[in-house]
Amino acid sequence: MDISIQKSKLNNHQKIQITGSKSESNRLLLLQALYPQISINNVSNSDDSVLMRKALISETELIDIHHAGTAMRFLTAYFSIQKDRETVITGSPRMKERPIKILVDALKMLGAEITYLENDGFPPLKIKGRELTEHKVTLEANVSSQYISALLLIASKLENGLELTLKGKITSVPYINMTLSLLNSIGVETSFVENTISVKPNAANLEPQTLTVESDWSSASYFYGLIALSDVDTEITIGAYKNKSLQGDSVLADIYEKFGVTTTFLDESITLQKSSNIDINSVVELDLKNAPDIAQTIAVTVFGLGLECYMIGLHTLKIKETDRLVALKTELEKLGAEVIITDLSLHLKPSKTVNSNITIATYNDHRMAMAFAPLGLKVPIVIENADVVSKSYPQFWEDFKAIGFNLK
Structure with a gap:
Protein backbone atom coordinates (compact mmCIF):
# COMPACT_ATOMS: atom_id res chain seq x y z
CA MET A 1 0.00 0.00 0.00
CA GLY A 20 5.29 0.72 25.11
CA SER A 21 8.89 0.75 23.98
CA LYS A 22 9.72 -2.10 21.61
CA SER A 23 13.19 -2.36 23.15
CA GLU A 24 11.90 -2.62 26.73
CA SER A 25 9.00 -4.90 25.75
CA ASN A 26 11.16 -7.47 23.97
CA ARG A 27 13.59 -7.65 26.87
CA LEU A 28 10.79 -8.04 29.42
CA LEU A 29 8.96 -10.64 27.31
CA LEU A 30 12.08 -12.81 27.31
CA LEU A 31 12.55 -12.33 31.05
CA GLN A 32 8.89 -13.22 31.59
CA ALA A 33 9.46 -16.47 29.67
CA LEU A 34 12.35 -17.26 32.03
CA TYR A 35 10.47 -16.04 35.14
CA PRO A 36 6.70 -16.54 34.58
CA GLN A 37 5.81 -14.75 37.83
CA ILE A 38 6.52 -11.43 36.10
CA SER A 39 3.54 -9.48 34.70
CA ILE A 40 3.93 -6.67 32.14
CA ASN A 41 1.73 -3.63 31.41
CA ASN A 42 1.80 -1.41 28.29
CA VAL A 43 3.63 -3.95 26.11
CA SER A 44 4.42 -2.69 22.60
CA ASN A 45 1.85 -3.61 19.94
CA SER A 46 4.57 -3.60 17.25
CA ASP A 47 4.98 -6.52 14.87
CA ASP A 48 8.35 -7.25 16.43
CA SER A 49 6.92 -7.62 19.93
CA VAL A 50 3.94 -9.65 18.70
CA LEU A 51 6.36 -12.02 16.91
CA MET A 52 8.56 -12.17 20.02
CA ARG A 53 5.64 -13.11 22.25
CA LYS A 54 4.35 -15.76 19.79
CA ALA A 55 7.81 -17.31 19.45
CA LEU A 56 8.25 -17.53 23.21
CA ILE A 57 4.99 -19.41 23.73
CA SER A 58 5.28 -21.56 20.60
CA GLU A 59 5.98 -25.28 20.99
CA THR A 60 6.81 -25.86 17.31
CA GLU A 61 10.30 -26.64 16.10
CA LEU A 62 10.33 -23.99 13.34
CA ILE A 63 10.26 -20.35 14.46
CA ASP A 64 9.98 -17.68 11.73
CA ILE A 65 10.61 -14.15 13.00
CA HIS A 66 10.30 -12.44 9.58
CA HIS A 67 12.05 -9.00 9.75
CA ALA A 68 12.42 -8.86 13.55
CA GLY A 69 16.16 -8.45 14.13
CA THR A 70 15.93 -7.97 17.89
CA ALA A 71 13.85 -11.14 18.18
CA MET A 72 16.40 -13.09 16.11
CA ARG A 73 19.23 -12.12 18.46
CA PHE A 74 17.31 -12.53 21.73
CA LEU A 75 15.64 -15.81 20.75
CA THR A 76 18.92 -17.35 19.59
CA ALA A 77 20.20 -16.94 23.13
CA TYR A 78 16.89 -18.02 24.68
CA PHE A 79 16.56 -21.28 22.73
CA SER A 80 20.21 -22.12 23.46
CA ILE A 81 19.30 -22.71 27.12
CA GLN A 82 16.00 -24.57 26.57
CA LYS A 83 17.34 -27.95 27.65
CA ASP A 84 16.47 -30.91 25.41
CA ARG A 85 14.55 -28.74 22.93
CA GLU A 86 15.56 -28.49 19.28
CA THR A 87 14.63 -25.30 17.42
CA VAL A 88 15.14 -23.96 13.92
CA ILE A 89 14.94 -20.16 13.80
CA THR A 90 14.64 -18.36 10.47
CA GLY A 91 13.37 -15.10 8.99
CA SER A 92 12.84 -13.03 5.87
CA PRO A 93 15.31 -12.98 2.94
CA ARG A 94 16.80 -9.78 4.40
CA MET A 95 17.13 -11.44 7.82
CA LYS A 96 19.21 -14.17 6.18
CA GLU A 97 21.64 -11.43 5.11
CA ARG A 98 22.02 -9.97 8.61
CA PRO A 99 25.09 -11.31 10.45
CA ILE A 100 24.75 -13.24 13.69
CA LYS A 101 28.15 -14.94 13.90
CA ILE A 102 29.40 -12.77 16.78
CA LEU A 103 26.49 -13.85 18.99
CA VAL A 104 26.63 -17.50 17.90
CA ASP A 105 30.38 -17.66 18.61
CA ALA A 106 29.83 -16.15 22.07
CA LEU A 107 27.07 -18.65 22.87
CA LYS A 108 29.30 -21.51 21.67
CA MET A 109 32.01 -20.27 24.06
CA LEU A 110 29.45 -20.80 26.83
CA GLY A 111 28.74 -24.31 25.55
CA ALA A 112 25.78 -23.80 23.21
CA GLU A 113 25.13 -26.16 20.28
CA ILE A 114 24.19 -24.09 17.19
CA THR A 115 24.64 -24.86 13.50
CA TYR A 116 24.10 -22.76 10.36
CA LEU A 117 21.60 -24.28 7.93
CA GLU A 118 22.50 -22.17 4.88
CA ASN A 119 25.37 -19.67 4.97
CA ASP A 120 28.01 -19.57 7.70
CA GLY A 121 27.48 -16.60 10.00
CA PHE A 122 23.85 -15.98 9.02
CA PRO A 123 20.36 -17.33 9.82
CA PRO A 124 18.63 -19.74 9.63
CA LEU A 125 20.01 -21.53 12.69
CA LYS A 126 19.48 -24.95 14.21
CA ILE A 127 19.73 -24.81 17.99
CA LYS A 128 19.88 -27.77 20.37
CA GLY A 129 19.07 -26.43 23.82
CA ARG A 130 21.31 -27.50 26.68
CA GLU A 131 22.59 -26.44 30.07
CA LEU A 132 25.41 -23.93 29.65
CA THR A 133 28.11 -24.24 32.33
CA GLU A 134 30.84 -21.92 31.04
CA HIS A 135 30.51 -18.35 32.27
CA LYS A 136 33.22 -16.17 30.68
CA VAL A 137 32.96 -14.49 27.26
CA THR A 138 34.93 -11.71 25.55
CA LEU A 139 33.49 -9.53 22.76
CA GLU A 140 34.67 -6.51 20.83
CA ALA A 141 33.11 -3.50 22.54
CA ASN A 142 31.77 -1.90 19.35
CA VAL A 143 29.46 -4.77 18.37
CA SER A 144 25.70 -4.35 18.25
CA SER A 145 24.29 -3.94 21.75
CA GLN A 146 21.67 -6.56 20.85
CA TYR A 147 24.36 -9.26 20.89
CA ILE A 148 25.43 -8.09 24.35
CA SER A 149 21.86 -7.81 25.66
CA ALA A 150 20.95 -11.28 24.32
CA LEU A 151 23.72 -12.78 26.48
CA LEU A 152 22.84 -10.67 29.53
CA LEU A 153 19.14 -11.58 29.38
CA ILE A 154 19.81 -15.33 29.76
CA ALA A 155 22.78 -14.92 32.10
CA SER A 156 20.91 -15.31 35.39
CA LYS A 157 19.68 -18.73 34.23
CA LEU A 158 23.21 -20.01 33.56
CA GLU A 159 24.61 -22.31 36.23
CA ASN A 160 27.50 -19.95 37.01
CA GLY A 161 26.06 -16.67 35.76
CA LEU A 162 28.06 -14.61 33.27
CA GLU A 163 31.22 -12.52 33.15
CA LEU A 164 31.30 -10.55 29.88
CA THR A 165 34.44 -8.61 28.96
CA LEU A 166 34.22 -5.93 26.26
CA LYS A 167 37.42 -5.06 24.37
CA GLY A 168 37.85 -1.44 23.26
CA LYS A 169 35.51 1.56 23.36
CA ILE A 170 31.93 0.57 24.17
CA THR A 171 29.11 1.78 21.90
CA SER A 172 25.34 1.76 22.54
CA VAL A 173 25.86 2.03 26.31
CA PRO A 174 22.21 3.12 26.95
CA TYR A 175 20.86 -0.14 25.51
CA ILE A 176 23.24 -2.17 27.69
CA ASN A 177 22.21 -0.12 30.73
CA MET A 178 18.54 -0.63 29.81
CA THR A 179 19.02 -4.40 29.91
CA LEU A 180 20.90 -4.27 33.22
CA SER A 181 18.30 -1.94 34.77
CA LEU A 182 15.48 -4.31 33.80
CA LEU A 183 17.41 -7.25 35.24
CA ASN A 184 17.94 -5.31 38.46
CA SER A 185 14.25 -4.35 38.59
CA ILE A 186 13.19 -8.01 38.71
CA GLY A 187 15.79 -8.90 41.35
CA VAL A 188 18.78 -10.12 39.32
CA GLU A 189 22.14 -8.90 40.64
CA THR A 190 24.48 -7.30 38.08
CA SER A 191 27.58 -5.11 37.91
CA PHE A 192 29.15 -3.01 35.13
CA VAL A 193 32.66 -1.88 36.08
CA GLU A 194 34.93 -0.43 33.39
CA ASN A 195 34.71 -2.99 30.55
CA THR A 196 33.42 -5.98 32.51
CA ILE A 197 29.75 -6.84 32.99
CA SER A 198 28.78 -9.53 35.50
CA VAL A 199 25.41 -11.17 36.09
CA LYS A 200 24.95 -13.49 39.06
CA PRO A 201 22.99 -16.73 38.72
CA ASN A 202 19.50 -16.67 40.16
CA ALA A 203 18.26 -20.21 40.64
CA ALA A 204 15.68 -19.17 43.22
CA ASN A 205 12.27 -17.97 42.08
CA LEU A 206 11.86 -14.23 42.00
CA GLU A 207 9.03 -12.45 43.77
CA PRO A 208 5.82 -12.00 41.71
CA GLN A 209 5.75 -8.46 40.33
CA THR A 210 4.22 -6.23 37.67
CA LEU A 211 6.32 -3.94 35.49
CA THR A 212 5.02 -1.11 33.26
CA VAL A 213 6.79 -0.40 29.99
CA GLU A 214 7.52 3.26 29.18
Whole structure:
Protein backbone atom coordinates (compact mmCIF):
# COMPACT_ATOMS: atom_id res chain seq x y z
CA MET A 1 0.00 0.00 0.00
CA ASP A 2 1.34 3.43 -0.99
CA ILE A 3 0.23 6.56 0.86
CA SER A 4 0.07 9.97 -0.76
CA ILE A 5 0.51 12.86 1.64
CA GLN A 6 -0.89 16.12 0.37
CA LYS A 7 0.74 19.24 1.77
CA SER A 8 -0.65 19.37 5.30
CA LYS A 9 -0.85 21.58 8.38
CA LEU A 10 -0.94 20.27 11.93
CA ASN A 11 -3.96 20.75 14.16
CA ASN A 12 -2.57 22.50 17.22
CA HIS A 13 -2.72 21.16 20.80
CA GLN A 14 -3.30 17.53 19.79
CA LYS A 15 -2.73 14.55 22.11
CA ILE A 16 -1.37 11.16 21.00
CA GLN A 17 -0.83 7.99 23.05
CA ILE A 18 2.06 5.76 21.99
CA THR A 19 2.36 2.17 23.21
CA GLY A 20 5.29 0.72 25.11
CA SER A 21 8.89 0.75 23.98
CA LYS A 22 9.72 -2.10 21.61
CA SER A 23 13.19 -2.36 23.15
CA GLU A 24 11.90 -2.62 26.73
CA SER A 25 9.00 -4.90 25.75
CA ASN A 26 11.16 -7.47 23.97
CA ARG A 27 13.59 -7.65 26.87
CA LEU A 28 10.79 -8.04 29.42
CA LEU A 29 8.96 -10.64 27.31
CA LEU A 30 12.08 -12.81 27.31
CA LEU A 31 12.55 -12.33 31.05
CA GLN A 32 8.89 -13.22 31.59
CA ALA A 33 9.46 -16.47 29.67
CA LEU A 34 12.35 -17.26 32.03
CA TYR A 35 10.47 -16.04 35.14
CA PRO A 36 6.70 -16.54 34.58
CA GLN A 37 5.81 -14.75 37.83
CA ILE A 38 6.52 -11.43 36.10
CA SER A 39 3.54 -9.48 34.70
CA ILE A 40 3.93 -6.67 32.14
CA ASN A 41 1.73 -3.63 31.41
CA ASN A 42 1.80 -1.41 28.29
CA VAL A 43 3.63 -3.95 26.11
CA SER A 44 4.42 -2.69 22.60
CA ASN A 45 1.85 -3.61 19.94
CA SER A 46 4.57 -3.60 17.25
CA ASP A 47 4.98 -6.52 14.87
CA ASP A 48 8.35 -7.25 16.43
CA SER A 49 6.92 -7.62 19.93
CA VAL A 50 3.94 -9.65 18.70
CA LEU A 51 6.36 -12.02 16.91
CA MET A 52 8.56 -12.17 20.02
CA ARG A 53 5.64 -13.11 22.25
CA LYS A 54 4.35 -15.76 19.79
CA ALA A 55 7.81 -17.31 19.45
CA LEU A 56 8.25 -17.53 23.21
CA ILE A 57 4.99 -19.41 23.73
CA SER A 58 5.28 -21.56 20.60
CA GLU A 59 5.98 -25.28 20.99
CA THR A 60 6.81 -25.86 17.31
CA GLU A 61 10.30 -26.64 16.10
CA LEU A 62 10.33 -23.99 13.34
CA ILE A 63 10.26 -20.35 14.46
CA ASP A 64 9.98 -17.68 11.73
CA ILE A 65 10.61 -14.15 13.00
CA HIS A 66 10.30 -12.44 9.58
CA HIS A 67 12.05 -9.00 9.75
CA ALA A 68 12.42 -8.86 13.55
CA GLY A 69 16.16 -8.45 14.13
CA THR A 70 15.93 -7.97 17.89
CA ALA A 71 13.85 -11.14 18.18
CA MET A 72 16.40 -13.09 16.11
CA ARG A 73 19.23 -12.12 18.46
CA PHE A 74 17.31 -12.53 21.73
CA LEU A 75 15.64 -15.81 20.75
CA THR A 76 18.92 -17.35 19.59
CA ALA A 77 20.20 -16.94 23.13
CA TYR A 78 16.89 -18.02 24.68
CA PHE A 79 16.56 -21.28 22.73
CA SER A 80 20.21 -22.12 23.46
CA ILE A 81 19.30 -22.71 27.12
CA GLN A 82 16.00 -24.57 26.57
CA LYS A 83 17.34 -27.95 27.65
CA ASP A 84 16.47 -30.91 25.41
CA ARG A 85 14.55 -28.74 22.93
CA GLU A 86 15.56 -28.49 19.28
CA THR A 87 14.63 -25.30 17.42
CA VAL A 88 15.14 -23.96 13.92
CA ILE A 89 14.94 -20.16 13.80
CA THR A 90 14.64 -18.36 10.47
CA GLY A 91 13.37 -15.10 8.99
CA SER A 92 12.84 -13.03 5.87
CA PRO A 93 15.31 -12.98 2.94
CA ARG A 94 16.80 -9.78 4.40
CA MET A 95 17.13 -11.44 7.82
CA LYS A 96 19.21 -14.17 6.18
CA GLU A 97 21.64 -11.43 5.11
CA ARG A 98 22.02 -9.97 8.61
CA PRO A 99 25.09 -11.31 10.45
CA ILE A 100 24.75 -13.24 13.69
CA LYS A 101 28.15 -14.94 13.90
CA ILE A 102 29.40 -12.77 16.78
CA LEU A 103 26.49 -13.85 18.99
CA VAL A 104 26.63 -17.50 17.90
CA ASP A 105 30.38 -17.66 18.61
CA ALA A 106 29.83 -16.15 22.07
CA LEU A 107 27.07 -18.65 22.87
CA LYS A 108 29.30 -21.51 21.67
CA MET A 109 32.01 -20.27 24.06
CA LEU A 110 29.45 -20.80 26.83
CA GLY A 111 28.74 -24.31 25.55
CA ALA A 112 25.78 -23.80 23.21
CA GLU A 113 25.13 -26.16 20.28
CA ILE A 114 24.19 -24.09 17.19
CA THR A 115 24.64 -24.86 13.50
CA TYR A 116 24.10 -22.76 10.36
CA LEU A 117 21.60 -24.28 7.93
CA GLU A 118 22.50 -22.17 4.88
CA ASN A 119 25.37 -19.67 4.97
CA ASP A 120 28.01 -19.57 7.70
CA GLY A 121 27.48 -16.60 10.00
CA PHE A 122 23.85 -15.98 9.02
CA PRO A 123 20.36 -17.33 9.82
CA PRO A 124 18.63 -19.74 9.63
CA LEU A 125 20.01 -21.53 12.69
CA LYS A 126 19.48 -24.95 14.21
CA ILE A 127 19.73 -24.81 17.99
CA LYS A 128 19.88 -27.77 20.37
CA GLY A 129 19.07 -26.43 23.82
CA ARG A 130 21.31 -27.50 26.68
CA GLU A 131 22.59 -26.44 30.07
CA LEU A 132 25.41 -23.93 29.65
CA THR A 133 28.11 -24.24 32.33
CA GLU A 134 30.84 -21.92 31.04
CA HIS A 135 30.51 -18.35 32.27
CA LYS A 136 33.22 -16.17 30.68
CA VAL A 137 32.96 -14.49 27.26
CA THR A 138 34.93 -11.71 25.55
CA LEU A 139 33.49 -9.53 22.76
CA GLU A 140 34.67 -6.51 20.83
CA ALA A 141 33.11 -3.50 22.54
CA ASN A 142 31.77 -1.90 19.35
CA VAL A 143 29.46 -4.77 18.37
CA SER A 144 25.70 -4.35 18.25
CA SER A 145 24.29 -3.94 21.75
CA GLN A 146 21.67 -6.56 20.85
CA TYR A 147 24.36 -9.26 20.89
CA ILE A 148 25.43 -8.09 24.35
CA SER A 149 21.86 -7.81 25.66
CA ALA A 150 20.95 -11.28 24.32
CA LEU A 151 23.72 -12.78 26.48
CA LEU A 152 22.84 -10.67 29.53
CA LEU A 153 19.14 -11.58 29.38
CA ILE A 154 19.81 -15.33 29.76
CA ALA A 155 22.78 -14.92 32.10
CA SER A 156 20.91 -15.31 35.39
CA LYS A 157 19.68 -18.73 34.23
CA LEU A 158 23.21 -20.01 33.56
CA GLU A 159 24.61 -22.31 36.23
CA ASN A 160 27.50 -19.95 37.01
CA GLY A 161 26.06 -16.67 35.76
CA LEU A 162 28.06 -14.61 33.27
CA GLU A 163 31.22 -12.52 33.15
CA LEU A 164 31.30 -10.55 29.88
CA THR A 165 34.44 -8.61 28.96
CA LEU A 166 34.22 -5.93 26.26
CA LYS A 167 37.42 -5.06 24.37
CA GLY A 168 37.85 -1.44 23.26
CA LYS A 169 35.51 1.56 23.36
CA ILE A 170 31.93 0.57 24.17
CA THR A 171 29.11 1.78 21.90
CA SER A 172 25.34 1.76 22.54
CA VAL A 173 25.86 2.03 26.31
CA PRO A 174 22.21 3.12 26.95
CA TYR A 175 20.86 -0.14 25.51
CA ILE A 176 23.24 -2.17 27.69
CA ASN A 177 22.21 -0.12 30.73
CA MET A 178 18.54 -0.63 29.81
CA THR A 179 19.02 -4.40 29.91
CA LEU A 180 20.90 -4.27 33.22
CA SER A 181 18.30 -1.94 34.77
CA LEU A 182 15.48 -4.31 33.80
CA LEU A 183 17.41 -7.25 35.24
CA ASN A 184 17.94 -5.31 38.46
CA SER A 185 14.25 -4.35 38.59
CA ILE A 186 13.19 -8.01 38.71
CA GLY A 187 15.79 -8.90 41.35
CA VAL A 188 18.78 -10.12 39.32
CA GLU A 189 22.14 -8.90 40.64
CA THR A 190 24.48 -7.30 38.08
CA SER A 191 27.58 -5.11 37.91
CA PHE A 192 29.15 -3.01 35.13
CA VAL A 193 32.66 -1.88 36.08
CA GLU A 194 34.93 -0.43 33.39
CA ASN A 195 34.71 -2.99 30.55
CA THR A 196 33.42 -5.98 32.51
CA ILE A 197 29.75 -6.84 32.99
CA SER A 198 28.78 -9.53 35.50
CA VAL A 199 25.41 -11.17 36.09
CA LYS A 200 24.95 -13.49 39.06
CA PRO A 201 22.99 -16.73 38.72
CA ASN A 202 19.50 -16.67 40.16
CA ALA A 203 18.26 -20.21 40.64
CA ALA A 204 15.68 -19.17 43.22
CA ASN A 205 12.27 -17.97 42.08
CA LEU A 206 11.86 -14.23 42.00
CA GLU A 207 9.03 -12.45 43.77
CA PRO A 208 5.82 -12.00 41.71
CA GLN A 209 5.75 -8.46 40.33
CA THR A 210 4.22 -6.23 37.67
CA LEU A 211 6.32 -3.94 35.49
CA THR A 212 5.02 -1.11 33.26
CA VAL A 213 6.79 -0.40 29.99
CA GLU A 214 7.52 3.26 29.18
CA SER A 215 6.23 4.45 25.79
CA ASP A 216 8.59 4.23 22.85
CA TRP A 217 10.98 7.17 22.37
CA SER A 218 11.92 6.05 18.84
CA SER A 219 8.25 6.45 17.89
CA ALA A 220 8.21 9.88 19.53
CA SER A 221 10.99 10.98 17.17
CA TYR A 222 8.56 11.42 14.26
CA PHE A 223 6.53 13.92 16.27
CA TYR A 224 9.72 15.80 17.12
CA GLY A 225 10.34 15.95 13.37
CA LEU A 226 6.82 17.29 12.80
CA ILE A 227 7.11 20.03 15.41
CA ALA A 228 10.57 21.06 14.15
CA LEU A 229 9.10 21.59 10.65
CA SER A 230 6.00 23.41 11.97
CA ASP A 231 5.24 27.07 12.65
CA VAL A 232 6.34 28.69 15.92
CA ASP A 233 3.98 27.93 18.85
CA THR A 234 2.69 24.65 17.34
CA GLU A 235 2.56 21.99 20.04
CA ILE A 236 1.56 18.38 20.58
CA THR A 237 1.34 16.17 23.69
CA ILE A 238 2.35 12.50 23.60
CA GLY A 239 2.41 9.85 26.31
CA ALA A 240 3.38 7.98 28.33
CA TYR A 241 6.94 9.16 29.07
CA LYS A 242 9.26 9.56 32.03
CA ASN A 243 11.82 12.29 32.74
CA LYS A 244 14.41 9.65 33.65
CA SER A 245 14.20 7.10 30.85
CA LEU A 246 16.01 3.80 30.24
CA GLN A 247 15.82 4.44 26.49
CA GLY A 248 18.82 5.97 24.73
CA ASP A 249 16.55 7.66 22.19
CA SER A 250 15.28 9.98 24.95
CA VAL A 251 18.26 12.14 23.94
CA LEU A 252 15.75 13.51 21.38
CA ALA A 253 14.67 16.08 23.95
CA ASP A 254 18.16 17.61 23.98
CA ILE A 255 18.92 17.21 20.26
CA TYR A 256 15.72 18.85 19.06
CA GLU A 257 16.41 21.97 21.11
CA LYS A 258 18.87 22.68 18.27
CA PHE A 259 15.83 22.75 15.97
CA GLY A 260 13.74 25.08 18.12
CA VAL A 261 11.69 22.37 19.85
CA THR A 262 11.08 22.57 23.61
CA THR A 263 10.14 19.45 25.61
CA THR A 264 8.03 19.85 28.75
CA PHE A 265 7.71 16.78 30.98
CA LEU A 266 4.27 16.39 32.49
CA ASP A 267 2.77 13.57 34.57
CA GLU A 268 3.33 10.51 32.32
CA SER A 269 3.50 12.58 29.11
CA ILE A 270 5.52 15.20 27.24
CA THR A 271 4.50 18.34 25.38
CA LEU A 272 6.57 19.33 22.35
CA GLN A 273 6.42 22.98 21.24
CA LYS A 274 8.08 24.85 18.40
CA SER A 275 9.37 27.64 20.58
CA SER A 276 11.63 29.46 18.13
CA ASN A 277 12.93 29.56 14.59
CA ILE A 278 16.55 28.64 13.98
CA ASP A 279 19.53 30.17 12.26
CA ILE A 280 19.54 28.55 8.81
CA ASN A 281 23.31 29.09 8.62
CA SER A 282 23.95 26.91 11.67
CA VAL A 283 25.74 23.57 11.30
CA VAL A 284 24.52 20.60 13.37
CA GLU A 285 27.12 18.09 14.57
CA LEU A 286 25.94 14.90 16.30
CA ASP A 287 27.46 11.64 17.54
CA LEU A 288 24.62 9.09 17.50
CA LYS A 289 26.56 5.99 18.56
CA ASN A 290 24.21 5.68 21.56
CA ALA A 291 21.00 6.36 19.58
CA PRO A 292 21.46 5.30 15.92
CA ASP A 293 17.75 4.53 15.39
CA ILE A 294 16.88 8.24 15.33
CA ALA A 295 19.42 9.11 12.62
CA GLN A 296 16.89 8.85 9.77
CA THR A 297 14.39 11.14 11.51
CA ILE A 298 17.08 13.72 12.26
CA ALA A 299 18.45 13.63 8.71
CA VAL A 300 15.00 14.34 7.26
CA THR A 301 14.39 17.10 9.82
CA VAL A 302 17.70 18.78 8.99
CA PHE A 303 16.97 18.54 5.26
CA GLY A 304 13.47 19.98 5.70
CA LEU A 305 14.91 22.91 7.66
CA GLY A 306 17.60 23.58 5.05
CA LEU A 307 20.47 23.07 7.51
CA GLU A 308 23.88 21.45 7.22
CA CYS A 309 24.53 18.40 9.38
CA TYR A 310 27.37 16.02 10.24
CA MET A 311 26.38 12.78 11.97
CA ILE A 312 28.82 10.11 13.14
CA GLY A 313 28.48 6.89 15.15
CA LEU A 314 26.26 5.29 12.49
CA HIS A 315 28.19 2.06 11.83
CA THR A 316 25.32 -0.21 12.94
CA LEU A 317 22.92 1.27 10.38
CA LYS A 318 24.41 -0.82 7.58
CA ILE A 319 23.11 -4.08 9.11
CA LYS A 320 19.53 -3.01 9.90
CA GLU A 321 16.37 -3.82 7.89
CA THR A 322 18.22 -2.22 4.99
CA ASP A 323 21.55 -0.42 4.67
CA ARG A 324 20.05 2.72 6.15
CA LEU A 325 22.93 5.00 5.17
CA VAL A 326 22.66 4.10 1.48
CA ALA A 327 18.85 4.26 1.65
CA LEU A 328 18.92 7.72 3.25
CA LYS A 329 21.36 9.05 0.65
CA THR A 330 19.28 7.64 -2.23
CA GLU A 331 15.92 8.98 -1.06
CA LEU A 332 17.15 12.36 0.18
CA GLU A 333 18.91 12.99 -3.14
CA LYS A 334 15.61 12.32 -4.96
CA LEU A 335 14.20 15.19 -2.90
CA GLY A 336 17.05 17.50 -3.89
CA ALA A 337 19.57 16.94 -1.09
CA GLU A 338 23.34 16.60 -1.40
CA VAL A 339 24.50 13.75 0.84
CA ILE A 340 27.93 12.24 1.51
CA ILE A 341 28.17 8.97 3.46
CA THR A 342 30.89 6.68 4.80
CA ASP A 343 30.48 3.41 6.69
CA LEU A 344 29.83 5.31 9.92
CA SER A 345 28.89 8.89 9.02
CA LEU A 346 26.52 11.10 7.06
CA HIS A 347 27.12 14.66 5.88
CA LEU A 348 24.06 16.52 4.65
CA LYS A 349 24.69 19.82 2.87
CA PRO A 350 22.16 22.67 3.17
CA SER A 351 19.29 22.68 0.65
CA LYS A 352 17.08 25.64 -0.24
CA THR A 353 14.26 23.65 -1.85
CA VAL A 354 12.46 20.33 -1.42
CA ASN A 355 11.34 18.57 -4.59
CA SER A 356 7.60 17.80 -4.51
CA ASN A 357 5.57 14.72 -5.46
CA ILE A 358 8.55 12.42 -4.96
CA THR A 359 7.90 8.74 -4.19
CA ILE A 360 9.99 7.52 -1.26
CA ALA A 361 11.07 3.87 -1.34
CA THR A 362 11.00 2.24 2.09
CA TYR A 363 13.11 -0.92 1.52
CA ASN A 364 10.95 -2.95 3.95
CA ASP A 365 12.21 -0.58 6.65
CA HIS A 366 9.60 0.92 8.98
CA ARG A 367 11.83 3.84 9.95
CA MET A 368 12.26 4.95 6.34
CA ALA A 369 8.48 5.32 5.99
CA MET A 370 7.99 7.20 9.24
CA ALA A 371 11.10 9.38 9.08
CA PHE A 372 10.13 10.88 5.69
CA ALA A 373 6.42 11.38 6.46
CA PRO A 374 6.88 14.77 8.26
CA LEU A 375 8.03 16.30 4.97
CA GLY A 376 4.32 16.30 4.09
CA LEU A 377 4.25 19.61 5.98
CA LYS A 378 6.50 21.06 3.26
CA VAL A 379 5.48 19.38 -0.02
CA PRO A 380 3.21 16.64 -1.36
CA ILE A 381 5.04 13.32 -1.02
CA VAL A 382 4.31 9.62 -1.59
CA ILE A 383 5.44 6.87 0.82
CA GLU A 384 5.80 3.51 -0.91
CA ASN A 385 4.81 0.30 0.93
CA ALA A 386 3.53 2.45 3.78
CA ASP A 387 2.12 -0.42 5.87
CA VAL A 388 5.70 -1.43 6.75
CA VAL A 389 5.22 0.85 9.80
CA SER A 390 3.47 -2.02 11.60
CA LYS A 391 6.89 -3.41 12.50
CA SER A 392 7.19 -0.87 15.31
CA TYR A 393 4.19 1.52 15.23
CA PRO A 394 1.02 -0.05 13.73
CA GLN A 395 -1.26 2.98 14.30
CA PHE A 396 1.24 5.48 12.87
CA TRP A 397 -0.87 6.59 9.89
CA GLU A 398 -4.05 6.80 11.97
CA ASP A 399 -2.26 9.08 14.43
CA PHE A 400 -0.87 11.26 11.63
CA LYS A 401 -4.33 11.60 10.15
CA ALA A 402 -5.79 12.51 13.55
CA ILE A 403 -3.37 15.43 13.96
CA GLY A 404 -4.26 16.94 10.58
CA PHE A 405 -2.37 15.09 7.84
CA ASN A 406 -4.16 14.77 4.52
CA LEU A 407 -3.56 11.14 3.51
CA LYS A 408 -4.76 9.16 0.48
